[in-house]
Amino acid sequence: MTAASTPVSPAVVVVVPTYNERENLPVLAHLLAELPVADLRLLVVDDNSPDGTGEVADRLAAASPGTVGVLHRTAKDGLGRAYLAGMTRALDEGADVVIQMDADLSHPVEAIPAMLDTLLTRDAAVVLGSRYAPGGSTAADWPWHRKALSVWANRYVDAILRLGVKDATAGFKAWRAGTLRAIDLPTVRSNGYSFQVEMNYRTITRGLTVLEVPIRFAERVTGASKMSLAVQVESALTPWRLRFGSGPR
Numbered sequence: 001m002t003a004a005s006t007p008v009s010p011a012v013v014v015v016v017p018t019y020n021e022r023e024n025l026p027v028l029a030h031l032l033a034e035l036p037v038a039d040l041r042l043l044v045v046d047d048n049s050p051d052g053t054g055e056v057a058d059r060l061a062a063a064s065p066g067t068v069g070v071l072h073r074t075a076k077d078g079l080g081r082a083y084l085a086g087m088t089r090a091l092d093e094g095a096d097v098v099i100q101m102d103a104d105l106s107h108p109v110e111a112i113p114a115m116l117d118t119l120l121t122r123d124a125a126v127v128l129g130s131r132y133a134p135g136g137s138t139a140a141d142w143p144w145h146r147k148a149l150s151v152w153a154n155r156y157v158d159a160i161l162r163l164g165v166k167d168a169t170a171g172f173k174a175w176r177a178g179t180l181r182a183i184d185l186p187t188v189r190s191n192g193y194s195f196q197v198e199m200n201y202r203t204i205t206r207g208l209t210v211l212e213v214p215i216r217f218a219e220r221v222t223g224a225s226k227m228s229l230a231v232q233v234e235s236a237l238t239p240w241r242l243r244f245g246s247g248p249r
């Protein structure tokens with residue numbers, strides 16, 4: 001079951017949260033501009049990055065009016081809330097499809113056409129760029145502890161929530177606008193990696209279909225991950241909250 005029909009040539013908005021991604025963002029913007037996708041826009045959501053990523057984004061927007069936009073927020077407020085702000089803006093601006101991806105070049109831009117094709121031609125509400133679907137992979141140089149954490153996190157989430165997806169914590173996804181409208185974005189609470197799990201949970205529990213397209217996940221070359229102890233604790237607690245807690249989900 002799909003959440004809404006989508007036009008033949010959909011308006012696609014790629015929402016990219018940034019915090020200290022000055023080196024990566026221009027490369028990502030260039031790669032996106034080269035894609036053979038008819039109506040594709042980039043929306044950067046920057047949290048007043050100390051390294052000047054917001055100014056870099058403004059320059060990109062000035063050089064490509066209409067295809068690059070920037071949402072400036074005043075302070076670092078977490079990946080989940082950055083995505084919620086960007087997705088809401090994208091829906092307000094008429095997106096038919098919203099793609100979420102990291103700025104750090106770990107998500108392969110070249111997978112976007114296959115993700116869009118799967119989203120639009122199959123009965124999918126969201127398509128995950130999946131490291132753990134058959135044919136997917138993680139970078140050989142991804143630190144072992146990150147890889148172990150990722151594999152463990154997926155098993156943990158699956159044991160508690162039984163979502164039936166291979167990569168429940170994937171941060172690279174293509175959403176139908178109708179799906180985002182159906183899952184009640186303003187009440188999403190998770191802000192770290194568990195944001196990905198909560199979004200999947202809301203989609204699946206509404207009877208909507210999640211499909212996965214295999215990707216090769218690369219290790220970032222410049223900048224640093226923003227993973228923290230708080231993010232890990234939230235990730236450990238969220239599946240239990242979703243399964244047994246009260247409140248909207």
Ligand SMILES: Nc1nc2c(ncn2[C@@H]2O[C@H](COP(=O)(O)OP(=O)(O)O[C@H]3O[C@H](CO)[C@@H](O)[C@H](O)[C@@H]3O)[C@@H](O)[C@H]2O)c(=O)[nH]1
Nearest residue numbers: 017018019047077078079082102103169171193225226227
């Ligand atoms: N605006 C904003 N952006 C942020 C913030 N925190 C992180 N980001 C941005 O969000 C993206 C991902 O952040 P990272 O900190 O680089 O994530 P990661 O550790 O590599 O984790 C990735 O993989 C996980 C699964 O292994 C995913 O669950 C996670 O969402 C992300 O895709 C990057 O573009 C980063 O700049 C924030 O507070 N505010």
